[in-house]
Amino acid sequence: MSQLPDLICPAGSLPALKAAVDNGADAVYLGYKNDTNARNFAGLNFDAKTMAEGIRYARAKGREVLLAINTFAQAGRVADWQKAVDAAVDQGVDAIILADVGLLDYARNRHPQQRLHLSVQGSATSYEAINFCQREFGVRRAVLPRVLTLAQVEHVIKNTTVEIEVFGFGSLCVMNEGRCWLSSYACGESPNTVGACSPAKYVKWDKQPGAMETRLNGVLIDRFGDDEPAGYPTLCKGRFEVQGETYYALEEPTSLNVLPILPEIIKIGVRAIKVEGRQRSPAYVTQVTRTLRAALDSLRDGSERFHVKPAWQAELAKVSEGSQATLGAYNRPWR
Amino acid sequence: MNANFTIPKFRLPAFVASLGHKLPQWPHALALVAGLNAALKMKLLPERELELLEDKLFRVRINDTGGEASYTYRDGMFRPVFRPTREPDLAFAANLSAYLQLLARQEDPDTLFFNRELEITGDTELGLIVKNMLDAVEWPRLPRLPLASH
Numbered sequence: 001m002s003q004l005p006d007l008i009c010p011a012g013s014l015p016a017l018k019a020a021v022d023n024g025a026d027a028v029y030l031g032y033k034n035d036t037n038a039r040n041f042a043g044l045n046f047d048a049k050t051m052a053e054g055i056r057y058a059r060a061k062g063r064e065v066l067l068a069i070n071t072f073a074q075a076g077r078v079a080d081w082q083k084a085v086d087a088a089v090d091q092g093v094d095a096i097i098l099a100d101v102g103l104l105d106y107a108r109n110r111h112p113q114q115r116l117h118l119s120v121q122g123s124a125t126s127y128e129a130i131n132f133c134q135r136e137f138g139v140r141r142a143v144l145p146r147v148l149t150l151a152q153v154e155h156v157i158k159n160t161t162v163e164i165e166v167f168g169f170g171s172l173c174v175m176n177e178g179r180c181w182l183s184s185y186a187c188g189e190s191p192n193t194v195g196a197c198s199p200a201k202y203v204k205w206d207k208q209p210g211a212m213e214t215r216l217n218g219v220l221i222d223r224f225g226d227d228e229p230a231g232y233p234t235l236c237k238g239r240f241e242v243q244g245e246t247y248y249a250l251e252e253p254t255s256l257n258v259l260p261i262l263p264e265i266i267k268i269g270v271r272a273i274k275v276e277g278r279q280r281s282p283a284y285v286t287q288v289t290r291t292l293r294a295a296l297d298s299l300r301d302g303s304e305r306f307h308v309k310p311a312w313q314a315e316l317a318k319v320s321e322g323s324q325a326t327l328g329a330y331n332r333p334w335r
Numbered sequence: 336m337n338a339n340f341t342i343p344k345f346r347l348p349a350f351v352a353s354l355g356h357k358l359p360q361w362p363h364a365l366a367l368v369a370g371l372n373a374a375l376k377m378k379l380l381p382e383r384e385l386e387l388l389e390d391k392l393f394r395v396r397i398n399d400t401g402g403e404a405s406y407t408y409r410d411g412m413f414r415p416v417f418r419p420t421r422e423p424d425l426a427f428a429a430n431l432s433a434y435l436q437l438l439a440r441q442e443d444p445d446t447l448f449f450n451r452e453l454e455i456t457g458d459t460e461l462g463l464i465v466k467n468m469l470d471a472v473e474w475p476r477l478p479r480l481p482l483a484s485h
Binding site for chain 1: 381384387440441442443444445446448449450451454455456459460462463464465466467468470471472473
């Protein structure tokens with residue numbers, strides 16, 4: 001059995017960061033309180049002071065802090081993104097997670113010693129793209145988009161010396177990562193431009209007798225019966241009428257959960273497993289980190305007899321969007 | 336608190352709610368506002384986000400007790416509103432167990448929302464501000480009782 005991958009957990013606040021560290025994350029990832037990161041929601045994220053405290057807390061327990069600057073520098077404001085990179089280096093984060101090649105170039109030239117990771121938003125799905133980022137920007141790790149099968153992930157790993165990080169748990173969307181403009185179609189703003197998909201100011205939940213309606217900038221995107229599970233109010237998870245039938249035409253609200261294929265993920269040499277959810281509360285971070293830590297630790301001794309405990313699955317199913325989980329693209333037959 | 340203590344999901348019998356509707360609602364509002372103001376006094380709530388709550392009307396409804404409380408934030412204090420004359424800017428509705436699980440940081444609001452155990456209506460962005468503000472609070476730990484003698 002290969003080396004156990006690092007468990008990378010989300011932190012939208014200081015209490016969430018501490019919950020991740022206390023429950024067994026090897027590293028936490030976080031962002032600044034602005035549009036340089038793709039979870040730019042009101043009240044979420046870190047300023048210089050809380051980040052310094054978070055870094056201190058993680059370091060004291062031997063864990064790493066990764067900073068996501070994973071949106072694309074907007075025209076006329078490139079300096080804002082460059083300043084975020086400089087600030088991250090000054091704060092001494094272990095790595096900066098970048099998506100924008102212009103920023104990767106800036107970081108590489110200005111701060112040659114800084115460890116850089118290629119964000120999932122960088123949308124690199126082939127080893128050629130990843131090796132390019134290694135050659136040009138010295139990228140040490142790449143986070144793979146959630147569109148590859150397990151065999152394709154293995155193919156990438158075999159053809160690069162860049163560490164490979166994959167998603168292990170969390171909400172799924174259409175996964176056109178770094179290139180999705182669906183949110184802009186309804187409200188003129190999307191993760192790549194303002195750092196948020198379906199910003200909350202455009203979202204309205206209307207309680208109707210027997211149902212709840214979800215509207216995004218006035219556009220009706222779903223209607224839930226009283227006992228139906230709900231999802232995030234994004235266009236890709238809306239139900240639409242297509243040729244006379246109303247259904248989830250793009251994507252059902254669902255969560256990725258790789259527990260059933262954890263031994264295979266380790267075997268092919270994945271270096272790190274990431275948990276989605278910087279927008280979630282400390283309670284979620286505690287539950288998911290604890291569960292994945294227990295599953296990973298059960299494989300620590302090279303045990304080949306891995307079995308997924310029902311209690312782990314129940315804990316993860318509870319916090320899942322749409323209350324259902326899939327293996328996503330990992331086990332799809334497509335190529 | 337014992338770290339292994341968990342609050343179960345429960346729903347009070349329907350007669351509690353029908354009784355609750357008949358009781359005065361001001362004690363709920365007073366208790367809630369007193370709690371929030373205590374957090375203010377300890378400077379646990381960030382000023383930048385507090386400014387965004389100014390003059391907003393909030394309503395918290397507990398479905399299975401039939402209780403509800405309305406309050407607002409004005410001039411640096413949370414204040415109960417006993418007879419609201421307009422629809423709230425932000426309204427929460429859930430059973431008592433869901434609120435207790437949230438307060439104890441045992442469940443995440445998104446989880447309760449996905450499972451339809453928590454309802455949020457009104458200004459969604461305001462809801463997100465409140466949620467993230469409370470998530471970011473570092474509640475002080477209760478001092479350990481000196482049980483062992485030195």
